[in-house]
Amino acid sequence: MKRAVVFESSKPLRLTDYAIPTPPSNGAVVKITYSGVCHSDIHFWEGFDNLPGLKELAPGHEIAGVVEALGDDAGTELNVGDNVVVYPWLACLxxxxxxxxxxxxxxxxxxxxxxxxxxxxxTHVVVPIVERTVLRIPRGLSPEVACMLPCSGITTYNAVLNTRDTLQDMVGLKVYCKDITDN
Ligand SMILES: [Zn+2]
Ligand SMILES: [Zn+2]
Structure with a gap:
């Protein structure tokens, strides 16, 4: 398998060969079909101190692909061959x-x-745990769009969700002002 790896900040990534890994017992190996480029990837590449990154590492956290292998204890929710997105913010659960x-x-x-x-x-990513992180792409949603949902998608959705009431108030205010003007 190949990875495009940051070896040095702000220098070109190096395409590097690795052995295809076996999946962790609760995890999966996903063959990547699409990977978005987030501004955080750029910051990581530039070496910003506030990102907990390691060098000699392939960036990229907006991932869609196909399940290539599952660990023995990964459960039965997924099958090899499923089209999936990978939620990258892995936590303790x-x-x-x-x-x-x-x-x-x-x-x-x-x-x-x-x-x-x-x-x-x-070409491949190792996901340590599939629970809440490897999610089947619904029929009708293209993988090139789906890959953006775990970061860009939920970030913008969260912003809209949390400002909805304020936006509705602003729209209401605009309508109220128009009524006054009309009268
Ligand atoms: Zn991101
Ligand atoms: Zn936790």
């Missing part, structure tokens, strides 16, 4: 935040794909 479905705020995010483990700028 045991703390109160994770149990409450706020794993993006978990302090134990040691395994983040593309920052602490090799990410999606590659």
């Amino acid at each position: 045991e703390c109160a935040l994770c149990v409450g479905w706020r794993s993006n705020l978990c302090r134990d995010i040691r395994q983040m794909l593309g920052f602490r483990q090799h990410g999606g700028f590659a």
Whole structure:
């Protein structure tokens, strides 16, 4: 398999050969079909201090692909050959935040794909755990769009969701002003 690896900040990535890994017992190996480029990938490549990145690592955390192999204890929800997206913000899944479905705020995010483990700028990615992270792509959704959902998609969706009431108030205010003007 190949990975496009950052060896040095702001220098060209190097296409590097690796052995195809076996899947971890609760995880999977996903053959990548699409990988988005996020601004965080650029920051990682530039070497920003606030990203917990390691050098000699393939960035990329907007990943769509096909399940190539599953670990023995990965469960039966997925099958080899499934078209999937990979949620990259891997967490402990045991703390109160994770149990409450706020794993993006978990302090134990040691395994983040593309920052602490090799990410999606590659032919394959190793996902340490499939629970909540390897998700089948619904029929009708193209993989090139689906790959963006685990980062760009949920970020913008969250912004709209959290500002919805304010936006509705603003729209209401605009209509109210128009009524005054009309009268
Ligand atoms: Zn991102
Ligand atoms: Zn947690």
